Amino acid sequence: MTPAPPVLVAVIGPVEPALLTAWTAHYRALGITDFRLAFHFPDHTPAPWRDQLLATAAGLGVPPATVSTGPWHEHTNTQLRDTLREQAGPGWHLLADSDELHTYPAPLTEVIAAAETAGRPVVGGLMLDRVAPDGRLAHWQAETGLDRAFPLGGHLTHRLLHGDPRKIVLARSEVSVASGNHRAPGHRPDHGTLACVHHFKWRAGVLDDLRRRVENFTSGAWAEHTPAVRDEAGRLLEHTGRHHGRIDVADPRLGFRRVTLDGPPAGWAAEARTIVTRWRPPAANSHR
Structure with a gap:
């Protein structure tokens, strides 16, 4: 019997309405029909932006299960996500942030069927950071496309x-998933069939968001469990500061090349398996 499509569970921050539109269309094209969304807006979010984004969600037919405002503590996303998962009920859940668009090596129902046959209650993925051709943190238009x-x-x-690039992209409802959807303690995904998590974080406005994150975590206005998230933000700010506000796409360590959302990049299975197998957290973050 063909498995049912998973329920998509996501916590959405104050992203551009165009990104929410593209994100929703992408997952509908993968076969998602049930979206369980929580919108959370930090206090600095302008009311018109919040209202426009919520109106966009309603127009797309994906109204939020909950809307909240306040500090974005490190635990905020996890708590909202787990509440949504409880509401979503039994079965498979697809876990995606609002700037993450997954591509899979096969249709979603086939990916889930293979996991069930193998007795694995999770499916893993690996992040692939998407950037502009010149590394600028660019504005973009809906008509241009991601x-x-x-x-x-x-x-x-x-x-x-030095962040964790691993993701749990699909999990059965009874499986607990760690903060950031990076791990499912006690469960190991099949490293040979990792989804590609296209990560569209590096857009206009992200530097201000990262500076705010560093300030709020440092001051204690936003609670953190470890300094890892703050440290990652600091490394990006330092890098762009040295490269005139851009990401150095010519740095061979970063392996930038042209890719699309039509599917995983050429050679992805072997590339992703190698990275996940060899990746280790920095010593300072080893307890995460």
Whole structure:
């Protein structure tokens, strides 16, 4: 019997309405029909932006299960996500941030069927950071599209920022998933069939967001469990400061090349398996 499509569970911050529109269309094209969304707006979010984004969600037919405002503590996303998962009920859940668009090596129902046959209650993925051709943190227009605005994909998160590039992209409802959807303690995904998590974080406005994150975590206004998130933000700010506000797409360590959302990049299975197998957290973050 063909498995049912998973329920998509996501916590959405104050992103551009165009990104929410593109994100929703992408997952509908993968077969998602049930979206369980929580919108959370930090206090600095302008009311018109919040209202426009919520109106966009309603117009797309993906109204939020909950809307909240306040500090974005490190635990905020996890708490909201887990509440949504409880509401979503039994079965498979697809876990995606609002700037993450997954591509899979096969249709979603086939990916889930293979995991079930193998007795694995999770499916893993690896982040591929998407950036503009010249590394600018660019504005983009809906008519341009994400692929044309951010055509390069590379490994910025773990090779420069020392962040965890691993993702749990699909999990059965009874499986607990760690903060950031990076791990499912006690469960190991099949490293040979990792989804490509196209990560469209590096857009206009992100530097201000990162500075605010550093300030709020440092001051204690936003609670953190470890300094890892703050440290990653600091590394990106330092890098762009040295490169005139841009990401150095010519740095061979980062492996940027042209990719698209049509599917995983050529050679992805072997590339992703090698990275996940070899990746280790920095010593300072080893307890995460």
